[in-house]
Amino acid sequence: MLTESTLSAAERAAIDKVPRGLFIEGRWRATARTLPVFDPATGAVLCAVADADPADGLAALDAACAAQRDWAATPPRERSDLLMRVHRALLADTDRLGLIATLEMGKPLAEARGEIAYAAEFFRWFAEEAVRLDGGYMPAPTGGSRFLVTRQPVGPSLLITPWNFPVAMGARKIAPALAAGCTCVVKPAEQTPLSMLALAEVMAGAGLPAGVVNVVMTADPAAVMTPLILDDRSRKLSFTGSTAVGKQLLAQCARTVMRTSMELGGNAPLLVFDDADLDEAVEGALAAKMRNIGQACTAANRILVQRGVAGDFARRLADRMAALPMGRGTEPDVVVGPLIDAEAVDKVQRLVDDARARGATVLTGGTALPGPGTFYPATVLIDVPDDAELCHTEIFGPVAAIGLFDTEDEAVNRANDTPYGLVSYVFTENLRRGLRVCEALETGMVGLNQGVVSNPAAPFGGVKESGLGREGGLTGIDEFLETKYIGVRL
Numbered sequence: 001m002l003t004e005s006t007l008s009a010a011e012r013a014a015i016d017k018v019p020r021g022l023f024i025e026g027r028w029r030a031t032a033r034t035l036p037v038f039d040p041a042t043g044a045v046l047c048a049v050a051d052a053d054p055a056d057g058l059a060a061l062d063a064a065c066a067a068q069r070d071w072a073a074t075p076p077r078e079r080s081d082l083l084m085r086v087h088r089a090l091l092a093d094t095d096r097l098g099l100i101a102t103l104e105m106g107k108p109l110a111e112a113r114g115e116i117a118y119a120a121e122f123f124r125w126f127a128e129e130a131v132r133l134d135g136g137y138m139p140a141p142t143g144g145s146r147f148l149v150t151r152q153p154v155g156p157s158l159l160i161t162p163w164n165f166p167v168a169m170g171a172r173k174i175a176p177a178l179a180a181g182c183t184c185v186v187k188p189a190e191q192t193p194l195s196m197l198a199l200a201e202v203m204a205g206a207g208l209p210a211g212v213v214n215v216v217m218t219a220d221p222a223a224v225m226t227p228l229i230l231d232d233r234s235r236k237l238s239f240t241g242s243t244a245v246g247k248q249l250l251a252q253c254a255r256t257v258m259r260t261s262m263e264l265g266g267n268a269p270l271l272v273f274d275d276a277d278l279d280e281a282v283e284g285a286l287a288a289k290m291r292n293i294g295q296a297c298t299a300a301n302r303i304l305v306q307r308g309v310a311g312d313f314a315r316r317l318a319d320r321m322a323a324l325p326m327g328r329g330t331e332p333d334v335v336v337g338p339l340i341d342a343e344a345v346d347k348v349q350r351l352v353d354d355a356r357a358r359g360a361t362v363l364t365g366g367t368a369l370p371g372p373g374t375f376y377p378a379t380v381l382i383d384v385p386d387d388a389e390l391c392h393t394e395i396f397g398p399v400a401a402i403g404l405f406d407t408e409d410e411a412v413n414r415a416n417d418t419p420y421g422l423v424s425y426v427f428t429e430n431l432r433r434g435l436r437v438c439e440a441l442e443t444g445m446v447g448l449n450q451g452v453v454s455n456p457a458a459p460f461g462g463v464k465e466s467g468l469g470r471e472g473g474l475t476g477i478d479e480f481l482e483t484k485y486i487g488v489r490l
Contacts, residue, residue, distance in 0.1 A: 006044070007103070011330065014099045015194065020049045022056055022217065023200040025063035026210025031056060035219050037194055040106040040338040041328040041373045049193050052216040057185070057224040058231075060214035064156040064183040065233050067211030072153045072181040074209075076131045079179060083127035085206035086175075090120035090167075090199075097198055101166055102329040104192045106338040106374075107292055109330055119171035119199075121456040122472070129477045130179035140487075148486040153181035154259055155235035157480060158228055160187050160221075160249075162240045163340060164295045166195035172460070172471045173238045174203075174213060180480035182236065185214045187225055191340055193217040232256045236480060239263070240297075243420070243465045261469035261479045263297070263461060265394050266422035269415035270300035270451075271437065273408070274308040276427035280449060282316045285400065287451030288425050290324070290378065293337055294398040295344070297466075298423045298445075298454060302384075302391055303402045304411055310404045314382045317400060318363035321378040328373070336398055338374045345374045348397035351390040352379060355401060360384040365399075386414065408433065416442045422462035423453055444470075 007015065021028035034048035052060075071079075090097065098113035107115075136149035159173040170186060177184045188196035200215045218224040228234055229252045236259045239249055243265040253260050270288055272281045288300035305313050326336035339345050349368050356362060365379030376397055384391065384401040391401065405411045415424060423445040428434045438446045444462040447453045454460060459473035469479050 006042075007046075011099060011103060014096050015046055015103065017096070018100060018194045018198050019201055020047065020197070022050045022052055022060070023197065023204075023213070023215040024056070024060045025066075025214065026204065026208070029056070033219075035190060035193065035217055037104050038191070038341070039103055040340055043372050043374070046103055046194070049197065049217055052218040052224050054224055054227055057216050057218070057228050060185045060216050061156065061228050061231060061234065063211035063214050064185050067209060068153075068156050068183045071183050071209065071212050074181070076133060079181065080127040080130040082207055083123045083130065083175060083179060086203050087120045087123040087127065089202045089206050090116055090123065093202065097167060097195070097202075099330070100198055101192070101195050102337075104194050105163060105166060106329050106340060108334045108337050111292065112329065115165055115168045118454070118456070119168040122168070122171040122175040125456040125472070126175040126179035126477060129176070129474075133180070133477070133481070145490055146488040148488055150484050150486065151481040152484055154480050154482050155182060156233055157182045157184040157236035157238065158187070158225065158234050159184050160225065160237070160239045160241065161189060161196065163189035163191040164292055166192035167199055169240050170196050170199055172456070172476075173240075176471070176477045177236075177238075177480050178212065180477050182480045183212045185216065185228060187216055187218065187221060190217060190219055190221070226252060229253060229258070230255055235259060237261070238471075238479065246467070259479070261471065262467040263471060264422075264465060264467040265420055266297045266299075266462065266466050267301045267392065267394060267418045267420040268298060268423045268425065268443075269441075270303045270425040271411050271415060271427065272303070272305040272309065272313055273411075273426075273428040273430070273433065274306040275429045275433075276309070277429060277449075278309060278313055278316065281313060281427040282320060284425065284427060284447070284449065284451030285317055286320055288447070289400050290321075290335065290398060291452065293339060295340060295396050297394070299395070300425060300451070301395055301401070302415070303400055304405050304414060305402055306411070307404045307406055310382070310402065314363060314380065314402050317402075318380040321380050321398075321400060322364040324378045326375060326377060336375075336378050339376055339397055340374070342374050344396060345376050348376050348395060348399060351388075351393060351395055352381065352399060355381055355384050355388040355390055358385050358388050360388060360401070386417075392418070408437065412437060412440045416440075419465040420462070421464035422466035423447065425451060
C-alpha cells in the first residue's frame with residue numbers, strides 16, 4: 001500500500017501547481033493509467049502523473065513532426081528570443097522549481113536551486129548560439145563553380161533525460177534543439193517527471209508554439225520509445241543514462257541510421273600528487289564526490305593519492321565528510337540528502353562491503369541508515385585495492401574510495417584502466433606535470449585543480465564507452481544540425 005507524503009503547505013503548493021498530464025501539441029493530456037512519484041526522504045507518494053502508452057508516444061511524435069517545418073522556418077532571432085524568455089522565467093521561479101526537484105529527487109535545496117540556475121544558463125547560451133549558425137562560400141579548385149555550404153535542422157528529435165539532474169539535463173538537450181530549429185519529444189525519467197512538467201509549463205508560458213516540445217512520462221520506456229526510435233520520421237536521439245541502455249538504443253538507431261548523442265556512464269579517477277595543495281585537493285575532492293550526493297556521472301569514483309600524502313589527505317577528507325549534515329533536502333544546511341531509492345542504497349552498501357572484504361579500511365560512514373527514507377552516510381575508504389568492485393562500477397553514492405600510487409606513470413595507467421572515459425581530475429602544483437597528465441588521461445573532460453567541470457559554455461561529453469557527441473559549448477548545437485553542400489555552376 002502506498003503512503004501519501006506529508007508535506008508543508010509550501011511544499012504541497014509547489015507540487016500541486018505542476019500539471020500532471022502529458023504535454024502534447026501544446027495541451028495537457030490525461031491518461032487512463034497513472035505513475036506514482038515518490039519522496040525519497042520518506043518513501044511516501046508525492047502525487048501521481050499521467051502514464052503514457054505507445055499511442056500517446058506516437059501522438060507526441062506526430063505533433064513534433066507536424067510542427068517541424070514551421071519551427072525550422074522561424075527566424076533565428078525569434079527562436080533566440082523565446083529561449084531568452086525561458087531563461088528569465090526559470091530564474092524568476094527558482095525557489096519553486098528547486099523545491100520540486102528536491103522533493104522528487106532528494107538533493108539538498110541549495111543544490112537544487114543551483115541546478116535551476118545551471119539549467120537557465122543553457123537557455124541563455126543557446127539563445128546566443130541560435131543567431132550565429134554559420135556556413136560557407138568558396139570557389140571550386142577548378143574555378144568553374146562555387147561551393148555553398150549551409151546548415152539545417154536535423155529534424156524531429158527524441159530526448160531521453162535522467163533522474164539525477166531532472167531540470168538541467170532537460171535544458172541541456174531542449175535548448176540546443178530549439179536553437180537549431182528542431183522540434184522534440186522528451187521522455188523524462190519515471191522517478192522525476194515533475195521537474196520536466198514544470199519546465200514544459202514554463203516554456204509554454206514563454207510562448208512556445210504548439211508541438212515544438214512534447215513531454216511523455218511512462219513506466220514502460222521500452223514500449224513507448226522503441227516505436228518512436230524505429231520510426232523513420234525521428235531523425236535524432238539524445239540520451240543520458242547508463243552505458244548498457246545506451247548500447248541498446250544505438251542498436252535500435254542503426255535501423256534508420258539516426259543521428260545520436262550519448263552521454264553514458266563514467267568511472268572518474270581523481271589523482272592527487274604529492275606536490276598538490278592538500279587544502280585545495282580536499283575541497284576539490286569534496287566537490288567532485290559529493291555533488292548531488294555522489295549521484296552524478298561526473299562524480300569522482302576512484303581517488304588515487306600519491307603515497308607520501310595519502311594518510312594526511314584521507315584524514316582531512318574523512319573529517320570533512322563526517323561533518324556533513326545529513327537529512328531531508330528541504331532542511332536547513334543539509335548537504336547529504338537521501339539516495340534516489342532503496343535499490344541505490346543496496347548497491348552502495350554492497351560495493352562498500354566488497355571493498356572492506358578485500359582489505360579497505362572505513363574511516364567514516366560505511367553503513368546504511370534505517371528508514372524511513374533512503375539515506376546513506378558520507379563514507380571514506382582507504383587502501384581500496386584495484387580489484388574491488390567499486391573501482392569498476394559507478395558507485396552513484398556518497399562514498400570516497402581512496403587508493404595509493406607511487407609514480408606518475410602508475411597513476412595514469414591505473415586511471416585509464418577502464419572502458420569508460422567521461423571525466424577525470426588532477427591535483428598538482430607542477431604545471432608541466434599537470435598538462436602532461438591531462439593530455440595522457442583518456443577522458444573527454446579533465447578538471448585541473450578543480451572538482452567541477454560542468455559549464456554550459458564548455459563541451460560536455462566522454463570517450464570510449466562514456467558516450468558520443470558533446471553537449472553545451474560551441475559544439476553543442478552542432479548535434480542538432482546537418483551540413484548541406486550546394487554546388488553552383490557558373
